[in-house]
Amino acid sequence: MATTRITLSPRETQLRNLLLDVARFIDESKEIKENIELRFAGGWVRDKLLNIESHDIDTAINVMTGDSFCLKMKDYLENEENLRKHSLEPEDIGSLHKILAKPEKSKHLETVTTKLFGFDLDFVNLRKETYSEDSRNPQMEFGTAIEDADRRDATINALFYNLHSDEVEDFVGGLVDLKAQRIRTPMEPEQTFKDDPLRVLRLIRFASRLDFTIDAESEKWMSNATVMEALKLKISRERVGVEVEKMLKGNDPRSSLQYFDRLGLYSTIFTDPTAKDFPVPSTDNWSIVYDCLHALKANETPGSIYHALVRSEDAKYNSWLLAALAPWASIPNPPQSGPKPPILFGTRVIQEGIKANSKICNLVNGAFKNYAQLTELKNAVVEGLALIHERDTVGMRIRKWNVDGGNWRLQALFALLVEVMGRVGSQGVPLSTVLSEWQGLIDHLESMDIMDAPAEKPLIDGKMLMAEFNAKGGVWTKGALDICMAWQLRNPGATSPEDLKAALEEVRKKSDELQIPMKK
Known part of the structure; x- marks a missing residue:
């Protein structure tokens, strides 16, 4: 076992002292045969070593469930002398919230969440996991610190801070990997990913977030056909959607999309797994799309394309989601076979592939429905057609697009990205030419003071x-x-x-x- 030291902040020290006193309180009661050992686990330890501030702390307990430990902590804190010793007021103690594991999926997993000293804390026992062939939900039981480290997704997430020894404990080589800025699985990657294919996405998320590289052996198995099929069918699409959202809301969403592209994961993530023979779009020119959005984001000066079209934190996330879906614009939509129009492929991908909420699905549907019309308006500006000076004609189109899907500005961004994928990627038109044309559209609409047409309040109702x-x-x-x-x-x-x-x-x-x- 490798070890190292970290320096706790005053509040972290305060928390450590409290938890050690609770552990001693339990030990002195003689209700548990073995002495209590407490460890901060996973992400907090990693971030502490990287000098990244974190307020979420997982506390692992060796011989008690999180529920049992927290009930004893509650007893300890009912003593006013103990409250004064740790400078706690009654309001400093967050309400304890118990998370019971489903008994058919695991055993002995009772996590309790609470808030202390400004930290969000989870308490759970050290555990080992046993997986079945057809499920990512393991059978769990009490385990050792080594077994708990082995079951984690990456070595850098398998580090422990032992509150008793005041040392970071490394059973799986996480300290070396942290120094090398490398993402690697504690166990053999084949077994790791077959046990839980969601770990493929988690490793990509951490690599993108930390600007680390994934080791070659892990990458090989991440793109293995059997693992990708398990990721597509074995993992709930809600969980896939959560990981994708975290990536695209992270500090380097382009890097995540690059991993999807390079590892051949696109059709595994952005698909409708409920449908048979669902089409697969070409991603040959997709890199031009996410590189273009990255370049646009780098220029947020007033009047720029990005500044004009991406105007909130939600819009930033949705812009990357639209960039991810751009390849689907190359697939003709299914023909109408009944009274209702068919659901567009892009909308189905977002609905079933990552289980996005209705607001996002509405935006995506509008973007796919209207991108050709938005491109036509841009072309009209390029050609100097008379209609572009008709404020009512242009304004009413913008209002219609906004009604169709909400946030017409993001729909315009999608139209731009689709055109970049086609004209730049397939036809070899310089990117600067395409961006200049779209900048011309924005400049023209700004000069007409028509960008906010959807917000125009009717004078007559x-x-x-x-x-x-x-x-x-x-x-x-x-x-x-x-x-x-x-x-x-x-x-x-x-x-x-x-x-x-x-x-x-x-x-x-x-x-x-x-x-x-x-x-x-």
């Missing part, structure tokens, strides 16, 4: 229309409201009563066409 025309509401109101909004977009800043009359007059001119049902 349905009630006003029904009162003006003494008519019942119905299908006609949507058409009438569109006429009023188009007038409003043609006449920015017009708000006087006379202006409203002019807008209503536009509706009156088309009353026959709208078939307004006048009351008698």
Whole structure:
């Protein structure tokens, strides 16, 4: 076993002293034959050695479940003298929340979460795992620190800080790998990934987050056909979605997509595993897409493409998700076979492949539905067509796209990325040419003050229309409201009563066409 030292912060020291006192309190009760040993495990230890601040601490216990230990800790803290000794107020003690393992999936796993000294703590026993052929849910039982280290996904996540010896313990070579900036599995990678294929994604996430490399033997098995098939079918797509989200919200999402690309994982991750004979798009030019988005993000200056189109933290994540889905734009959508239009392939991938929420699915659906129309508008600007100066025509298109999928700006970004994949990747057009054209679209829309057309508040609503025309509401109101909004977009800043009359007059001119049902 290799060891090293770390320096605890005052709050970490405070936490350590409290937990050691609780361990002594349990030992002195003689209720447990063996002495209690406490270890901080996994990610906190890794981050501490990398000088990365972390407030999430997993505490591993040798001979007690997390539930049993925390009940004893609660007894210890009911003594006011102990509270004063550790400078604790009653409100400093977070409520204990117990997580019971499902009995059919594991044994003796009772995790308790709580908050102490500003840290989010999980308490659970050291354990070893036994896997069956058809499930990633292992049978668990009490284990040693070595067995607990062996079951983890990466050696750098298998380090322990022993609270009693005040040392970092390394049973699997994690300290060497940390120094080498290497991601490696504690056990043989073949067995590691076949036991739990989700570890493939976890290793990619940590490599991207820490800017580490994955060792060659692990990479070989990560792209093994049997492992990829198990990842596709054995792992719940919700869990896949969680890992993908963490990657794309991380500090280097491009690196994660590069791993997917290089290891041939694309069709394993971005697919509909519920469908037979689901198509597989080409990823030959996909690298141009994620490299392009990375380059755009590097320039967030006011007026730039990225600054104009990606305007929130959620939008940053969704932009990478759209970049990941760009290859699906090359696959023709299924033909309509019934009264309802078919679900677009890109939407199915996001719904079934990573189980995204309805808001994201709506955005993806709009992006795939509208990217050709957005490209047409960009081309109209490039060609200088007359319609680009019609504020109502352009504004109403933007409002429609926004209704279709929400966040029309991200839909425009998707259209840009799809065009980059085609024109730059397949036709050899310089990337600078394509980006210059899209920058021209943004500059033109900014000059028209039309980028925020979806946020334009209507001056006239349905009630006003029904009162003006003494008519019942119905299908006609949507058409009438569109006429009023188009007038409003043609006449920015017009708000006087006379202006409203002019807008209503536009509706009156088309009353026959709208078939307004006048009351008698």
